[in-house]
Amino acid sequence: MKLNFKNSAIIIVLVFLNSFKIFAQEKVEQWNRFEIKLQHHNKGNSFNDVQLSAKFFNSDTTFFVSGFYDGNDIFKIRFMPQEIGKWNYIILSNIDSFNNKKGSFECIKATGKNHGIIKVSDTYYFKHADGKNYYPFGTTAYAWQHMGNELQEETLRSLKKSGFNKVRMCVFPKDYTLVKEEPIFYPFEVKKIETDTKGKKVFTWDFEKFNPLFFQHLEERIDDLAKLGIEADLILFHPYDKGRWGFDSMPNDINLKYLKYLTARLASFKNIWWSLANEWDFLKAKTVKDWDLLTKTVVKNDPYMHMCSIHGSTSTYYNYWKPEFTHVSIQDEAPVLNSYSAATLRNIYKKPIVFDEVGYEGNLKSRWGRHSPEQMTHLVWNGIIAGTYVTHGETYMFHNEKDTIYWADGGSFKGTSWKRISFLRDIVEEAPEPLFMADISRDLNTASAGKGYYLIYFGNEVNESWFFNLPKKNGDLEKLKPGTKFKVEIIDTWDMTITTHPITFETKAIDNYRFYDKDMKDIRLPLKPYIALRITEIH
Template sequence: MIDTFAFLSLNPASIHFVKNTMTIRLTTLLLLLSTLVLGQQKIAFDPKKSATSTVQYQTVDLVFKVTNVSTDNPFDLTFGAIFTDNNKKTLSIPGFYNGQNEYVIRLCPEKTGIYSYQTFAGLSSLSGLRGSIQVGKNTNPDIHGAVTVASEAPQKFVYQDGQPYFALAFELDWLFALDINDKNGLPKTTEIIQSVKENGFNQVVMNVYAHDVSWKVADNVPAQYNYKKPPYTVFKGTNEQPDFSQLNVPFFQHLDRVIQHLHERGIVAHLMIYVWNKKVNWPQMYSAEDNRYFDYIIKRYQAYPNIIWDVSKEALDYGRCDIPYINERIEHIRRLDAYKHLVTVHDYEYCSREPDKIDFISIQNWRSDLYSLTLEAYQRHPNKPVMNIEHGGYEEGPYSSFTGNYINPEVCLERNYACIFAGVYSCYYWQNTSWDIVIHDALSPKQTFPKPRFDYYKHLQTLFSRYNFNTLNPYKPKLTTNGRLGNDNLSSSGYPLTDDKGLYLYFVPGDNYNTNVVIPKPVSGKIEASWFNIFTGETHSEAPSDWYIFKSYQSPWKGQSAVLILGGK
């Protein structure tokens, strides 16, 4: 039977439990919650309190304490609730076991109004509980709901509330580890995510868990920044001796805090559920233990609006699994995820063969001719967004780690621009945050090493806050520069984006002396031109000038890559 004790966790909500005609109102104290540290905050019910409300896109935990669980494994108990909104639309949300005889149903209301619900369970005392939650309008300017694919532009992302989402990702595989031993807060996580946020990044690519890297790392990494070989795993026991039959609930309670913090900062958690090259001891594929882990991730994290599912980093690269296995894992996601979050697989070998199974394409392209090959991928998948999740650039830091092929900060930035001007999204790597070395305070004045150039990406995000990426498309040039007639090339060199309505952006590499543009004549016969410095964010405007075919433009910053912006009326 249910104990006469219940909790509301993480976020404010109004919850009414109804059983045998008795109603208990559980109220959150908004002022109290606002002063508490991040974490699984639990508030005992008080029937004398009046109910309060939650808002759209905020996760709410309905937590039930049971006296005992009559099952061999508490993680395997069927439990969930069916929610019904004002329009009679229903949502079936699976619950999950949270340890200590607690079961949780985690809800994220997507609409305003009243949600009523009724639980179902394989345990009679958890079944048939009814209640309702009143939901107000979201007012947080950083939160826009889940990321989806734009219906009017299927190669672009958009938030649930209709705002464009220009995805600019930052790899932080070991983010789970930074504050796992700090029960009072997330100081290291907060500091690195502040650096991520203030420099324009709006997505973190992260592992649920990773253990160690397989490449040589500098041997002088300070202990406070070295997170390799954590003495825990996602299962009970250690990575060396795991108990696959039981999940490590405290680990996931901490991961809740991390995902929630990202959500509060308006940052997407691109969550890679498996990783094969980080020395994790995984259970056998398709086994009950494997299914239990995978399904638990989907049940526990689906209510966070900022989630993107990624089945596995470099899924097919290490001989661990095959395409049928990945297909079967995706079926698990589609069956369990009530919120229908986007799904991808960090492996183009998979994405190229099974594009209909996923919501966007992930590629990994390190080639010198990055732009041309990325544009080829964009054109090959006209109905899905594409992200080059690794372009081979891993910016150097004070402690050498995986170097890829490019480590210079300026070259790494230019490769991101090459991806974006080919119409796809990109991801940034710094060697001392992407893997088991995490310098959470890299931008602190106390550091004496050269700072990573996170700031370059703030300018990139600024550029596409001015010019809506969702309205821009690349153009593939002909094999030869045209004879100054027509406009199918748009320019003699550089990489163009256009909205086909008179706006043209060109990424012009630093080795260009100038570029010649070939665009339709504006009605006014005049062209307005400006330049954007990708390294400083500085802009330079030119006086309006007469249009003519093959018009020449030269960057004001000699020898530096820049963006040329043209418009005419």
């Protein structure tokens, strides 16, 4: 039997323990998946009847991981090792042939672009497990993995060239004005399909049995994203069902069973984020108490503590101070109409802020889907200057509602802001540290990335010239001193050009809050909006 374990340095071995077969890897890279594959024929419902888990441990760390049934008499246990060296495991099960079976494998050092899972860093930011800074420059493609295979492949090609490193996507299929396609697979087994008087399909589900093909396909696409260096921000529930399938109104016992099965399958994927819901307040079948329970269920069943949040409708904020939420996921355009409002929100929550919807670039009649590309780019810049993050989306419709709209279906980008956002990502990743506003209460344009690095964004302003000046304050860092020399680069955020200004500037204090050039030198600026300056110290 040949097994294909993606994204791992693998040697497959077949271990015989009392005539019992375990298919597993002998070696796996740090933060990649170690998988145990077990075979057993059960006459009943294997999703309910079989209890399966494993204890993984090394010299000083222990993890308990749930297993799952993958169909065709196959059971699996997955584990993501985070420390190199030898790991041991013991299988725990109510199936005698599984129970108490033992084994081990070696976790080897990560290679290439494997930087590990994302964690919160320094209150407001994100880092990979290996310490590499991560800046989420995401896009939205809610139902892309439910489209036809050809369109899915087109989506992956588009993402590969885009520069995006996070994708918001729904686990369940979507029924909405602009996305009506029937999914390839369903998450549960179908008992029967009937047709009502209007010709509409009516599904009766067997909620006691998952459809492994649905989840296998989802896993394949998550792995495809991992190859591109993209995080899968998985939306676990959404209100865009409207009775077509009924996944938005399942009873809580089924919701909990679904979450436990999903986390058992996916928690070992390093590029997973959990988003409990999109527009949670529109799911009328669930209360805030329900959402709290569902959130705690996900966190409890994820031993690796991936990123986790919940997303409301416009200006609907959950209690993001709850410890289960690693970051704030917001649908609100108002805070990024300027940078300081976004920065203020960051200071209130004391967590990373991700504006996962501020409207989309497009031409829809709905106000949320008709940003110009300039406006979309501008909102992302405002969020970045504030030390927060803004997610992109695209909603162009040129013919009718059957158009392939990236925001829902994926496919190819038809707009132009995505190129400018990729350009901005390069600028942000070249900075020595994450950005924050240097003097939030006094300076509305200037961000800092530590000592000797500033990024100033003028937004909609059209300026002929600018006197060199910087705030004395630099967040909580050491204040700027007189006699410091700087170079200035002019960034055209729309034309994506960076021009080095030929003059060196030297700071001189004018008052207790502001430094200008000692000779009051100024800079000629292009007479156009969306200009930024990168100012770096000359040593």
